[in-house]
C-alpha cells in the first residue's frame with residue numbers, strides 16, 4: 001500500500017430508533033481496524049461515524065413512547081457512543097444530523113441543486129416503506145411489500161420536490177465503467193448497474209405529511225427527505241462549507257463502508273447528488289454482506305438480535321472483534337453462532353496466540369531472569385522465521401488495501417503458527433538442559449522479536465490485546481507512535497527486561 005497522505009473513511013450513520021446490535025458493531029469494527037491500520041501506515045486519517053436522526057420512522061418511535069423526537073434520539077445516541085467506547089472504535093468525528101453544522105450544509109445543498117434546476121416541485125403518488133425510509137414504484141414491489149425488507153408499504157400522495165436522477169444516469173454509468181474500484185465488491189457493482197439500466201425515476205426529496213426533518217430552506221411546508229439529508233453527513237464531516245482547506249484535504253472520501261441493503265442510496269442517489277453539485281465522487285463504496293443469526297438477517301421484529309454489550313462483557317471486546325473480522329469472508333454474508341465464536345476464541349486466541357506469548361515470556365523469565373538476551377548467529381530455522389515475519393507485514397498491508405480483512409488476520413495467524421512451530425523445533429528446554437547458552441539466547445531473542453512484530457501487526461485489529469502484549473514484552477517504546485516501518489526485523493533491544 002502506498003501512503004497517499006490522507007485517508008477518509010466512513011461508516012453509515014445508524015438510526016437511533018433503537019439500541020444497536022452486533023450487525024452495527026460489525027461495520028464499525030471493520031471501519032475502525034482500517035482506520036487504525038492507515039494511521040499505522042502514516043496516513044492522516046479522518047474516520048467518521050454518526051447518527052441519522054430525522055424521518056418518519058424516528059418520529060413514530062418517539063411518539064409511541066410519548067417522547068419528543070429530539071429527546072428520544074438524545075437518549076439513544078448516548079448508547080451509541082457508549083458502545084463505540086466499549087468496542088474501541090476510534091472515530092475522529094461523530095455527526096448527528098440534528099446538529100446545526102449539518103443543517104446548514106443540507107439546506108445549502110438543497111438550495112444549490114434547486115438553483116441549478118435539478119430539483120423541481122411536483123406531486124408524489126406512490127408507495128413508501130417507513131422502516132427503510134424508501135420510495136417505491138408499484139412495479140418494483142414484491143407481493144405488494146417492500147422489495148428490500150419484505151415489510152408492508154404505505155400508499156402516500158403529497159406535494160413534494162423531485163430530484164432529476166434520470167438526467168445523470170448516463171454519466172453515472174460511465175463513471176462506474178471507468179472506475180472499477182468505485183463500487184465493490186463486483187457482484188454489487190453488477191446489481192447497481194442493472195438497477196440503473198432498468199431506468200431511474202426522478203426521486204422524491206421532500207415530505208409534507210410530517211415535520212421531523214430539516215425544512216426546505218425556501219418552503220417551510222416541506223421537510224427534506226431523510227436519505228437526502230443523511231448522505232450529506234459525509235460532506236458535513238469533511239468540513240464542507242465550514243473549512244475549505246480541510247475539505248480540500250480530505251475530500252473525496254476514500255471509503256464509504258456500508259451494508260449491502262443501502263448500496264442503492266450510496267452508489268446511485270449520493271453520487272448523483274455530488275454530480276449535480278460538481279463535487280468529485282468518493283473513491284470507493286464497499287457494500288459488505290450481512291451477519292446472519294441462524295442463517296437469517298437479524299432484526300428486532302424476529303427477536304434474533306444479539307446485544308454487542310452483553311457479548312463483549314461475556315467474552316471480551318477483542319474476542320468479538322476478532323471473530324467478526326476473521327469468521328466472515330468480507331463482502332459475503334456470514335453466520336453468527338456462539339459455538340463458532342467459542343471455537344475461534346479457544347483455538348486462535350487462547351491456544352495459538354496466548355500460548356506463544358506465555359511460553360515465550362515464561363522461558364525468558366526462567367532461563368534469563370526476564371531479560372531479552374543478545375542473539376547469536378542465525379541458523380536456517382531463524383532465517384525462515386525472519387523471512388516469514390517480513391513477508392507477513394507486506395501481506396497484511398496488501399490484504400488491507402484490497403479490503404480482505406479475514407485474509408489479513410489469517411496471514412498474521414500463519415506467522416503465529418510458524419513461531420509456535422519454531423519453539424517445538426528449536427526445543428529451548430533442551431538447549432537449556434544441555435548448556436547451549438548462545439543458541440538458547442538466539443532462540444529466545446527470535447521468539448520475542450517475532451512477538452514484537454506480531455503486536456505491531458495485530459494492534460489495529462485488536463487494540464486492547466496489542467497494548468497488553470506490549471506491556472508483557474516490557475518494551476519501552478510507546479506503542480501508539482510505532483509505525484509500519486517498526487515492523488522491520490531487529491527492532492527489539494537486547495537487555496529489555
Ligand code: ME8
Nearest residue numbers: 012013014015023024027052230231258259290291
Ligand atoms: O440504514 N449485518 O441505518 P441502520 C451486517 N440510517 N451489518 C449490519 C447488520 C447485519 N445484520 N445490521 C445492520 C441506516 N448492519 C441508515 C444509514 S448512511 C448515510 C444512513 C449495519 O441503523 C450495516 O452497515 O439501519 C447496515 O448498512 C447498517 O448497519 C444499517 O444501519
